[in-house]
Amino acid sequence: MRKIGLIGGMSWVSTRTYYEHINKLVQARTTKLASAPMLIENLDFTDLVRLSTPEEWARAGDVLEASAKRLEQAGATAILIGANSMHKVYDRIAAGVGVPVLHIADAVGRKMQAAGVKTAALIGSRNVMVESFYRKRLVEHGITLLPPVMDNVEEIDRIIYEELMQGRATRSAERTFRTILTNMGQAGAQGVVLGCTELDMVIDVDANVLPIYDGTRIHAEAAVEWILGG
Structure with a gap:
């Protein structure tokens, strides 16, 4: 090895x-x-x-x-x-x-491309969601990304830094993400990329309303x- x-x-x-x-x-x-x-x-x-x-x-x-x-x-x-x-x-x-x-984004992009995903949503910290350095790598693999919803961006960023990175997983955060993921599906996402390495603490990667592509995994x-x- x-x-x-x-x-x-x-x-x-x-x-x-x-x-x-x-x-x-x-x-x-x-x-x-x-x-x-x-x-x-x-x-x-x-x-x-x-x-x-x-x-x-x-x-x-x-x-x-x-x-x-x-x-x-x-x-x-x-x-x-x-x-x-x-x-x-x-x-x-x-x-x-x-x-x-x-x-990490190349690994995720290849996985989604192999699964035939064309349209996806990306969630993570603020700079991952709104800047180009991560998004463009996914787009290079044929993925169309939904634009970030700025109200979601602020709340997701807060949860990541004030809760998850400190090892805290709350019921409130789980409910918030269930709502966000449901809305992303209604907006046309065929899958959701977890662009933060701690998000699996509050998002069930294997059983959700949309296919979840956990970047860490x-x-x-x-x-x-x-x-x-x-």
Whole structure:
């Protein structure tokens, strides 16, 4: 098996989810005693949260590029960025290392394309929903995305940062997302992309009103394909 590196800590909750998904998938594909060869660098999210200015994003690029380089030097043969929002600096990170950096939106886009999904909705933190860095990668796979509803954007962003990233999953958040997903289906979405690594805490990925494409789970699947040489 090939060793993979995970840039984590954004948040620690999602890093835990990546670790669990990747190891369970490796066990399912190999033996029940197997563990995934992984290197994890758990960054301090304090200085990487709610970035807004070009200067702040440039600094985030410095931090993540340095992390990727350390993982490569330690033996990682590919890198994962364990946060959707931080894929805004993907190009910087990919250019800074000599190993592949597996893009989460490309993994999701390929999965949806294979399933024949043409129109979808994207939910995640504010920058994932309204900026182009994530949306354009999905569009490149033939997916038409519904425009973001700004009232939803603000409430989803609040739940992510004030609840989920702190490890809290509330009934109120579950009800909010059920309503949002129902409305997205009525607006024509054939599927919904979870563009935040913590959203599975309050959204049932396997049983919902619409097909759910959980970026974290799909990214983990892409990681396992790499680990096993697929």
